Amino acid sequence: MSVTIKDVARAAGVSVASVSRALNGHDNVTGETRKRIQDAADRLRYMPNGAARSLITQRTQTIGAVLPDLHGEFFSELIRGMDAAARTRGLHLLVSSSHGSASEVGDVLRTLRGRVDGVLIMSPHADADMLAANLPAALPTVLMNTRVPGGKYVSLSIDNYGGAYMMTQHLVHHGYRRIAFIGGPANNFDADERLRGYRDALAKLLPKHDASVLPGDFSEESGYRAGLALRDLAQRPEAIFAANDMMAIGCLFALSELGLRVPDDIALAGFDDIPIARFVSPPLTTMRVRIADMGSQALQRLAEAIDGQPQPQLAHEIGCSLVIRHSCGAAAQPHTDTS
Amino acid sequence: MSVTIKDVARAAGVSVASVSRALNGHDNVTGETRKRIQDAADRLRYMPNGAARSLITQRTQTIGAVLPDLHGEFFSELIRGMDAAARTRGLHLLVSSSHGSASEVGDVLRTLRGRVDGVLIMSPHADADMLAANLPAALPTVLMNTRVPGGKYVSLSIDNYGGAYMMTQHLVHHGYRRIAFIGGPANNFDADERLRGYRDALAKLLPKHDASVLPGDFSEESGYRAGLALRDLAQRPEAIFAANDMMAIGCLFALSELGLRVPDDIALAGFDDIPIARFVSPPLTTMRVRIADMGSQALQRLAEAIDGQPQPQLAHEIGCSLVIRHSCGAAAQPHTDTS
DNA sequence: CAGCATGATGTAAACGTTTACATGCGGGTA
DNA sequence: TACCCGCATGTAAACGTTTACATCATGCTG
Numbered sequence: 074m075s076v077t078i079k080d081v082a083r084a085a086g087v088s089v090a091s092v093s094r095a096l097n098g099h100d101n102v103t104g105e106t107r108k109r110i111q112d113a114a115d116r117l118r119y120m121p122n123g124a125a126r127s128l129i130t131q132r133t134q135t136i137g138a139v140l141p142d143l144h145g146e147f148f149s150e151l152i153r154g155m156d157a158a159a160r161t162r163g164l165h166l167l168v169s170s171s172h173g174s175a176s177e178v179g180d181v182l183r184t185l186r187g188r189v190d191g192v193l194i195m196s197p198h199a200d201a202d203m204l205a206a207n208l209p210a211a212l213p214t215v216l217m218n219t220r221v222p223g224g225k226y227v228s229l230s231i232d233n234y235g236g237a238y239m240m241t242q243h244l245v246h247h248g249y250r251r252i253a254f255i256g257g258p259a260n261n262f263d264a265d266e267r268l269r270g271y272r273d274a275l276a277k278l279l280p281k282h283d284a285s286v287l288p289g290d291f292s293e294e295s296g297y298r299a300g301l302a303l304r305d306l307a308q309r310p311e312a313i314f315a316a317n318d319m320m321a322i323g324c325l326f327a328l329s330e331l332g333l334r335v336p337d338d339i340a341l342a343g344f345d346d347i348p349i350a351r352f353v354s355p356p357l358t359t360m361r362v363r364i365a366d367m368g369s370q371a372l373q374r375l376a377e378a379i380d381g382q383p384q385p386q387l388a389h390e391i392g393c394s395l396v397i398r399h400s401c402g403a404a405a406q407p408h409t410d411t412s
Numbered sequence: 413m414s415v416t417i418k419d420v421a422r423a424a425g426v427s428v429a430s431v432s433r434a435l436n437g438h439d440n441v442t443g444e445t446r447k448r449i450q451d452a453a454d455r456l457r458y459m460p461n462g463a464a465r466s467l468i469t470q471r472t473q474t475i476g477a478v479l480p481d482l483h484g485e486f487f488s489e490l491i492r493g494m495d496a497a498a499r500t501r502g503l504h505l506l507v508s509s510s511h512g513s514a515s516e517v518g519d520v521l522r523t524l525r526g527r528v529d530g531v532l533i534m535s536p537h538a539d540a541d542m543l544a545a546n547l548p549a550a551l552p553t554v555l556m557n558t559r560v561p562g563g564k565y566v567s568l569s570i571d572n573y574g575g576a577y578m579m580t581q582h583l584v585h586h587g588y589r590r591i592a593f594i595g596g597p598a599n600n601f602d603a604d605e606r607l608r609g610y611r612d613a614l615a616k617l618l619p620k621h622d623a624s625v626l627p628g629d630f631s632e633e634s635g636y637r638a639g640l641a642l643r644d645l646a647q648r649p650e651a652i653f654a655a656n657d658m659m660a661i662g663c664l665f666a667l668s669e670l671g672l673r674v675p676d677d678i679a680l681a682g683f684d685d686i687p688i689a690r691f692v693s694p695p696l697t698t699m700r701v702r703i704a705d706m707g708s709q710a711l712q713r714l715a716e717a718i719d720g721q722p723q724p725q726l727a728h729e730i731g732c733s734l735v736i737r738h739s740c741g742a743a744a745q746p747h748t749d750t751s
Numbered sequence: 752c753a754g755c756a757t758g759a760t761g762t763a764a765a766c767g768t769t770t771a772c773a774t775g776c777g778g779g780t781a
Numbered sequence: 782t783a784c785c786c787g788c789a790t791g792t793a794a795a796c797g798t799t800t801a802c803a804t805c806a807t808g809c810t811g
Binding site for chain 2: 122143150152156168186187209351352
């Protein structure tokens with residue numbers, strides 16, 4: 074059916090071994106035979122069969138990416154980063170997204186055996202047992218924004234803590250003292266870290282001021298509710314730092330309903346730098362998370378592990394950039410990065 | 413190194429053939445041996461090697477997706493649609509994005525030989541020659557939003573024409589007569605089709621009114637310029653239909669600078685339904701393009717072709733949904749779909 | 752009881768590569 | 782001239798499956 078290495082060998086009047094050597098650029102082939110083989114291959118439009126090659130070399134030149142059901146910018150940025158890094162290394166990317174449970178992740182992992190040289194996993198459902206049970210033995214693995222205790226896997230995460238610390242610091246430096254925080258959902262690692270960053274920064278920089286945390290769950294609506302709740306507070310905060318942009322935007326709507334001007338009456342900041350952040354009015358000051366970086370660095374680490382390089386450091390953090398727009402009252406200025 | 417079918421066979425005290433049969437659910441295996449084999453496989457945590465299996469079956473259970481350097485929502489929606497359809501069929505998705513030239517697309521296509529059962533291609537650079545030269549013979553192929561004359565490939569496209577027609581119709585039905593259009597970049601297939609839909613609808617529904625087309629290139633800034641250009645027009649249009657949302661949003665900013673209220677002084681509509689469309693004020697009336705649908709339908713067609721089903725119809729269009737918000741002056745209401 | 756159909760299981764070929772090892776040729780040295 | 786070394790090329794094994802075909806036991810039929 075398809076043209077194989079044998080056809081090329083016959084056409085060039087040599088053995089398959091020579092074809093293989095010539096086409097893979099080994100040096101033990103005469104210039105003249107090499108040319109004859111190359112010509113024959115071109116003429117027949119020969120393309121090597123990946124499966125056969127993988128079988129014998131034990132390399133697939135493919136990385137598996139196991140991702141949750143992601144939406145929008147986050148997803149596309151992540152893939153963009155992974156793809157860019159993969160491309161420079163001549164690797165392919167096998168993506169599998171939108172799986173709900175741990176067992177589904179397990180199923181995916183099993184079907185990957187023999188198809189990939191390593192896997193990149195991002196999954197809220199991942200746990201050490203599931204991974205141990207379903208990861209083919211010794212398959213190089215790198216985790217992204219996924220926490221699995223046990224210290225067995227290389228993992229990359231957004232520097233949520235540092236970003237939140239930096240944002241709080243920015244607000245403090247700008248003169249705000251009463252800074253409230255709208256938190257994220259319970260048991261969410263990102264949310265916890267951002268809260269911790271806020272608390273630590275406040276404790277360090279304004280030891281006399283208490284932290285003030287309003288409940289939220291990352292949804293626009295919870296931000297809106299948090300905004301309305303300000304009405305009932307004894308003393309209104311001077312600035313609000315929402316744990317993500319969607320809540321900041323919901324809060325912004327609530328503030329405008331309450332007749333409060335941003336940033337004149339109250340400052341506002343978010344986290345994530347979603348595309349919409351730039352378009353609300355006033356444009357939202359926020360922390361940009363470098364998602365593409367996380368993808369490409371994760372892939373790079375994985376490629377190193379596949380090549381047998383030891384990975385001395387297991388946990389890595391991806392820095393964030395402070396994006397100052399108008400909602401915090403500061404003049405817009407170039408980004409500042411954590412880490 | 414890894415556990416193979418031979419290890420399972422030895423552990424279960426049978427031949428590899430029986431293991432293969434048992435594990436693949438063939439019926440010519442005794443219940444008892446099947447169980448013994450299953451147990452052994454579980455105990456050893458056997459996972460079949462995909463490369464070996466692909467080599468013999470000539471099936472990889474993998475679809476290649478060759479995509480341009482896409483951003484944001486469009487990209488993630490497309491992958492989501494493809495992934496969902498692939499998942500229900502037990503297929504894997506090998507994605508390759510961000511390639512610039514036709515030759516780069518060609519390179520990618522060649523490396524896919526023997527790794528995929530078929531390819532989904534979306535590329536502005538694709539042309540018949542390049543495809544013919546680089547697609548392995550008889551590899552099932554489906555094109556998305558990519559126009560290759562010659563009638564050789566199954567292709568899916570957004571129904572840009574129908575969507576633009578419908579939007580124009582909506583504006584006409586709402587009573588607007590002088591409706592201007594902000595066009596997209598030259599030589600852009602989507603832009604051309606949207607313009608054609610606008611023109612045809614106008615010619616059909618308002619034969620007495622001339623079309624009025626302002627230049628644009630899909631960028632926010634070009635929409636802004638088009639908006640400002642309204643100042644110099646002899647007679648201001650009653651409604652503006654921008655060929656995409658980014659231009660509509662740019663135009664919205666220009667209108668507000670000119671002191672024009674939307675929709676009271678002038679109505680505005682866009683195309684795409686990007687996430688931001690919902691957040692500008694007033695929220696933007698637009699056409700939602702069902703990108704995920706395109707992805708999943710493309711994959712479905714491809715899967716059919718791989719299974720040997722003939723594809724009588726080559727060109728397919730994916731319908732759009734009219735999303736009525738406030739910028740056009742109509743009351744918000746449920747979506748209406750084309751096709 | 753012989754013969755045969757049936758059905759479970761085993762044997763081995765095949766898929767398309769890569770690569771260790773064998774072969775054979777030419778030229779340089781003793 | 783005889784020997785050996787190096788180098789280009791060929792031969793064949795190996796990778797881990799699936800599956801056509803062979804084999805063998807079992808039970809039924811005549």
